[in-house]
Amino acid sequence: xxxxxxxxxxxxxxxxxxxxxxxxxxxxxxxxxxxxxxxxxxxxxxxxxxxxxxxxxxxxxxxxxxxxxxxxxxxxxxxxxxxxxxxxxxxxxxxxxxxxxxxxxxxxxxxxxxxxxxxxxxxxxxxxxxxxxxxxxxxxxxxxxxxxxxxxxxxxxxxxxxxxxxxxxxxxxxxxxxxxxxxxxxxxxxxxxxxxxxxxxxxxxxxxxxxxxxxxxxxxxxxxxxxxxxxxxxxxxxxxxxxxxxxxxxxxxxxxxxxxxxxxxxxxxxxxxxxxxxxxxxxxxxxxxxxxx
Numbered sequence: 001x002x003x004x005x006x007x008x009x010x011x012x013x014x015x016x017x018x019x020x021x022x023x024x025x026x027x028x029x030x031x032x033x034x035x036x037x038x039x040x041x042x043x044x045x046x047x048x049x050x051x052x053x054x055x056x057x058x059x060x061x062x063x064x065x066x067x068x069x070x071x072x073x074x075x076x077x078x079x080x081x082x083x084x085x086x087x088x089x090x091x092x093x094x095x096x097x098x099x100x101x102x103x104x105x106x107x108x109x110x111x112x113x114x115x116x117x118x119x120x121x122x123x124x125x126x127x128x129x130x131x132x133x134x135x136x137x138x139x140x141x142x143x144x145x146x147x148x149x150x151x152x153x154x155x156x157x158x159x160x161x162x163x164x165x166x167x168x169x170x171x172x173x174x175x176x177x178x179x180x181x182x183x184x185x186x187x188x189x190x191x192x193x194x195x196x197x198x199x200x201x202x203x204x205x206x207x208x209x210x211x212x213x214x215x216x217x218x219x220x221x222x223x224x225x226x227x228x229x230x231x232x233x234x235x236x237x238x239x240x241x242x243x244x245x246x247x248x249x250x251x252x253x254x255x256x257x258x259x260x261x262x263x264x265x266x267x268x269x270x271x272x273x274x275x276x277x278x279x280x281x282x283x284x285x286x287x288x289x290x291x292x293x
Contacts, residue, residue: 026268034262037061037255046262052226052237054246054256061259063266065228069236070212070267072229073146073222077211080151082204085158092159093166094188112156120220123149128221135233143229143236146222150214154207161206165199166192198281205278209271215240239267 038046041061049062092104127149128140173195177187193200223235224245237245243260250256 030261030265030268033258034265035258037258037262040255041259046259047266050228052242054250054259059255059259061255061262063239063242063263065226066237066239066242066263067266068229069143069222069226070238070240072143072232072236073150073218073238074208074212076143076147076232077150077154078204078208080148081154081158081207081211084151085155085203085207086162086200088155088159089162089166090188090192093163094192095184108156108159111152112160116153116214117216117220119149119153120217123217123221137233139223139235141221141223141235142233143222144232146218146236146238147232149217149221150211153214153217154211157210158203158207161203162196162200165196165203168199169195202278202282205274205281209274209278212238212274213240213267213271215244219244239263243267 041049046061046063047067048064049060050064051060051062052065053060088104088108092101092108096104123145124141128142128145130140131137131142131145131148132140169192173191174187177191182190218238219241222238222241224237224241225235226237226242227234229236243263246256247260250260
């Protein structure tokens with residue numbers, strides 16, 4: 001191997017390991033800044049405490065209402081995004097003609113390119129007042145509004161990844177199904193979808209991670225109330241919006257400051273777990289299509 005080849009080898013090796021270095025740095029900072037409040041408050045009290053009053057005397061750092069807010073908004077968003085996203089992928093890849101594909105694919109990609117702050121403004125100005133009048137709510141900025149907007153935001157992610165999963169299903173599967181007398185609908189749901197199941201599952205899990213990590217949209221449309229929600233129409237404050245709303249007010253090095261980093265640590269671990277599950281599912285079932293693991 002020549003000198004030039006060695007130089008390129010080490011350059012690309014550094015690039016390849018840079019993501020690992022950044023990830024390690026993030027983990028170190030989160031643990032360093034988040035552990036003090038976990039030590040003083042206690043992990044159980046921090047995770048399952050029902051009162052988030054960081055400026056009270058003494059302060060209370062219970063993030064269970066924030067966790068529930070994130071879960072309700074995320075699950076609601078998936079109810080919207082999964083059927084629409086997966087259905088869109090099936091239609092674009094399996095049913096639509098060439099002209100329709102040329103129109104629909106750019107539209108989906110354009111939807112994914114819209115900044116989240118635009119979705120937040122749209123939800124706050126248009127969707128929230130509309131839902132408030134429609135359901136006679138005290139405020140339109142609630143978990144339902146956040147779930148609806150985030151569900152629309154997650155559709156491009158789900159559609160794109162699911163379509164990639166559908167594209168690797170061999171054509172012989174479809175031909176064999178049609179040869180046995182199955183119609184298009186039976187082929188889609190009993191042959192194509194099971195064959196692409198690992199990729200579709202990965203798309204759903206990554207969509208959950210995308211929604212759970214969203215900040216600006218939920219900050220604008222969910223109401224910002226750090227309390228236990230009794231229904232999906234109650235205002236909530238997810239973990240991400242709590243960090244964004246309060247970090248500027250927290251004194252550096254104080255308990256509130258460390259508590260916000262601890263929230264970030266919890267959120268990071270949840271999204272990391274989701275991505276690990278997605279990778280596991282993808283690797284486990286990839287051999288069904290004869291692909292190298």
